[in-house]
Amino acid sequence: MAQYKRILLKLSGESLMGGKQYGIDEVRLNEYASQIKEIAEMGVQIGIVIGGGNIFRGLSGASKGFDRVKGDQMGMLATVINSLALSSALVAQGVKAKVLTAIRMEPIGEFYNKWRAIELLEQGNVVIMSGGTGNPFFTTDTGSSLRGIEIEADVMLKGTRVDGIYTADPEKDPTATKFSEITYDEIYTRGLKVMDLTATTMCKENNLPIIVFDMDTNGNLKKVMSGDNIGTLVHN
Template identity: 65%
Template sequence: MKYKRILLKLSGEALMGDRQYGIDPERLKEYAEEIKSVIGLGVEVAIVIGGGNIFRGVAGAANGMDRVQGDYMGMLATVINSMALQSALEEAGVYTRLQTAIRMEQIAEPFIKRRATRHLEKGRVVIFGAGTGNPYFTTDTAATLRAIEIDADVILKGTRVDGIYTADPEKDPTATKFDTLSFDEVYQKGLNVMDMTAFTLSQENNLPIIVFDMNTRGNLEKLIKGENIGTLVN
């Protein structure tokens, strides 16, 4: 396999499927099967999920809510999504562990780097919930931080589009796709890959990012096997 240990970053919105909000059980099941397929190849998988399908701290702040309070609410939304994915994975026969940056012992372990690494070595999927545990940081930053801490080979950012484009392909039909980019090119072109904190953290730690379409069946496995899926930033 091209990658031995990966950090899969999923957006909360991806879990909505065709719904306007919440969680689509069918989409969860599809993701669980995709992840199970790469576990079967011997790949170690860690996951970070956003919470935008339930609540966004930034949106709350825009409507007059205290930003810190809103961000903590967003962190709890990521835990709900993490628990849902954990349930779907275990239903598919995959062993999992959920670790959170905010202590909630009744439902998850606290994040401990050595414990997370040991779970991965034993073939368990480790899901990291509650972001970094700090307001003003996104789940992109949490994904990058956790990937660095567990020595992941790559961050795989699963989205609704099949890579990075010159513009939003869902709005601009003339947008063209990049196959590979350097970190400097992303800065120069002003492309939106991750938030700036997460992106800079990846660059400083030489951690490659691949943006790909998670909703196309088989893409995750093809990517792990080394096929040119999505856009590579390194």
């Protein structure tokens, strides 16, 4: 029995690189698709937002001399490429999937609106919402917070390469310890970087809990949905 009825799954663009230095690793893409298929078969309604960092990151583009707005727009297009790739991998595994875009670009994807997204979810489609918020200066974390709130998700699942939230960066500090759960207020007071401040505040103010977990370990998504105690739960 699934723990949640409707979720927003946030995937990192960088994770799609798998073992590569750039772009999309087909093995990782298909692993993600099969994990998503597992929970779709549990009857879960799944909205997805993917970053674009494996292709282009607006902020790093700005530091290299790109105009920030143009850089962010390039990043938005990168998320569309990733969304099309995931949609294609899901369909190949027999899962109904639709790509919605925050900027008009038919026939690549349907133009996003909340009501259409919910209608597609209720019809059993995995709905991949691309293009961020459609505006520059917002991260894909903020985009996923916004979409999660709009589609009235029960929870946001943030799939990363780390298995939760730690007192410090576990890749740099061997003494870092993991939280099984933590409040939004504690994230602020400890200065922990789960997502950017805008994204975190949106979830807090709209009472959307987040589970941060390691998506790169096969089967973990189903474990989270089954209520297994993996990752870190963030709540009010």
